[in-house]
Amino acid sequence: MKKLLINTLLLSSAALLPAIAPSAFAAGEAKNVIFFLGDGMGPTTVTAARIYKYKEEGELNMEKLDGKTRTARVKTYSNDAQTTDSAPSMAAYMTGVKMNNEVLSMSPDTKAIKPTGADSNCPATGNGTPVDTILEIAKAKGKAVGAVSTARITHATPAATYSHICHRDAENNIAAQAIVGGAGYNAKLGTGLDVLLGGGRDYFLPTTGVGAAKGKRTDGRDLTAEAVTQGYTYVNSGSALSAVDGKTTNKLFGLFNASHMEYELDRVKKSIDEPSLTTMTLKAIDVLGKNSGGFFLMVEGGRIDHALHGTNAKRVMEDTIAFDDAIKAALDEMQKRDPGLANTLIVVTADHDHTMTFNGYGKRGSDVLGTVKNYKDGKELLDVNGKNYTALVFGNGPNRPATRATLVEGNADATQVLHDDYLQEAAVKVGLGGESHGGGDVMLFATGAGAASKTFKGTIDNTKVFGLLTSAFGF
Amino acid sequence: MNNYLAGKSSFIKCALVITTSFFAQCVLAAPLSAIMTFESMTMTSEGVKKQTQFQEKFIRDANVVWTERVLTKTAPQHSHAGEEDHEHDLNFATAAKWLVKDNNNQITFRFVRNNEKKIIEPRTTEYGTLGFNGEWETAYYLVNRDALKKMTVLKQEAPKGATWYEKKNTEEFTRVLWDEANQVPLSIESGRFDGTIDNKITLAIAAAPAKLPWNAVANYQTIAYEDLLD
DSSP states (O other): OHHHHHHHHHHHHHTTSOSSOSSSSOTTOOSEEEEEEETTOOHHHHHHHHHHHHOTTOOOHHHHTTSOOEEEEEEOOOSSOSSOOHHHHHHHHHHSOOOOTTOBSBOTTOOOOOOBTTBOOOOSSSSOOBOOOHHHHHHHTTOEEEEEEEEETTSHHHHHHHOOBSOTTOHHHHHHHTSTTSTTOOGGGTTOOSEEEEEOGGGGSBTTOOGGGOOSBSSOOOHHHHHHHTTOEEEOSHHHHHHSOGGGOSSEEEEOSSSSOOOHHHHHHTTOSOOOHHHHHHHHHHHHTTOTTOEEEEEEETTHHHHHHTTOHHHHHHHHHHHHHHHHHHHHHHHHHSGGGTTEEEEEEOSOEESEEEOSOBOTTOOTTSBOBBTTTOOBOBOTTSOBOBSEEEEEESOOOSSOOOOOSSOSSTTSTTSTTOOOOEEEEOOTTOOOEEOSOEEEEEEETTHHHHTOOEEEEHHHHHHHHHHHHTO | OOOOSOOOOOOOOOEEEEOTTOOEEEEOOOOEEEEEEEEEEEEOTTSOEEEEEEEEEEEEETTEEEEEEOOOTTSOOOOOTTOOHHHHHTOOTTSEEEEEEOTTSOEEEEEEETTTTEEEEOOGGGHHHHTOOSOHHHHHHSSOHHHHHTSEEEOOOOOTTEEEEEEEOSSEEEEEEEETTTTEEEEEEEEETTSSEEEEEEEEEEOOOSSOGGGGOTTOEEEEGGGGOO
């Protein structure tokens, strides 16, 4: 008798519940996605940066995220290349489509046609078709969207999120695709990117400009002025960005260098008025987080790749740590807004590897930028000619001396291995700055949004990531 | 760039010249033109002797330094066949290195590719990784003259107006033959007494070219170094 009474009471209270679930987002569905891309940040770079800052036994923030990190390995080859460049590799993440080197967010049949300077020679038709990016899809679904990078914001990685073009070097056209209401605007961006922060002011200003207002645009347009007319808050320095109240700004546009932003090491040492990646990331979250429908944000540590091309491991380390610090800042901020990251998916990965590698058998606790010291007795290990060598070296690079010298573990000048400007030695000699990308798989870390982050596992093709992101969003 | 005996800068010893404004001004006899020969020898622990040699033109004037690799007629031609633009674009070994100091002591460092009529301009923050450490003294005088004067003078036969200086310990030595009038070293040699390493730069002063190389680049195209990168 009693049981029946209780059941009746339960049934009647159930009838009082609202018809729809209180949370608009089911567990495992991401309301927000932050996609962190360390350009060129392959496994050796991640390992070396960990040791550089946190020792062998420590962890980078990207490795621990919120303690429930999932890890995958990603294959990065492109449609026509065993070793990719940043354009098709980032586009694979953003569109799920594998395309040719140099091509940005277009179909696989698209041929890369070199521009004239920064002006596109891509034909209007007959050379492939655009493929939708997750940023565009998110925007259409009511999300706020943004892209942040320390490289030029028109450079391949950020460009892959918001533009479509047959050659990554056509940066004037890429810039125009981002500007609402102007010729060449990418209509799939709807009311426009809500946040766009990085370098590359040159591609938004005309050649006819004077002094600081002079850029590389051959169409006479000043896209920064056009953006302001369209309601954007535009800033061009670190101090100006810091003065922006992201919580009351809806459309934020920042260009902090005529070209790429400075390396972190130089930005700090020379007190250059550019924002850190952390500052840009937090400001972006302030702006985008206001949208009740959630957001998609791409943040790129864009110059890890450049320092690797330059075979300058010190700047590789500093830019990787700056990228890792931005990840930590985002994690902390999102934990405040979305405790347990219940509805926020955070993904950290790289577009491709480089050729930096790690010589053994160094003593634990050694300076990762130093020479290799035997773990048994601490004495330097020597090559066949009795010369010491560094732990970090490159597969190809400019520093391949005809006869190797004894290295000094100091920083008095650029010949000494701990100096800011020391270039690590290479096996195959190529020109200065010509170190190539590597073909090896890269790591991917994911956390948040419950079940969604668990789907990132195993060795996967880079095109698969797109589908995991859209599933996480529930699209 | 060659940086020896790094240290602090010193005063310029030079001829006094009275200018039209009656200002006594120190001016070096300019321009100075020379051929530098770089030789290095290493004896490996496997008993193999390795030697390398190359030459560079060194031309300087009041606030300019220009160095450029000498390519002999017998050197193999730089091949373009099958090369990607990127790989070719990043070889600066044969490009001229051009330094200019302005009135505020700010130094500009650029590469010049005469065969392409191009000037390649790095950012100042890139100078260090591209071979210029920012020191005018050692770029202009090839040694640090302050440090040089602290070395021991050798009582050794020397060409007129030149002095031998030496710094050594039990294992290594550095010797410089300094031409006081021209304010330039005629020889810089460093090595080990055990004969396993020897590096030498010798400088032969030559007539300056009728047209100074930096005056021939007016119509060259200037590009940013980073535009050559990926």
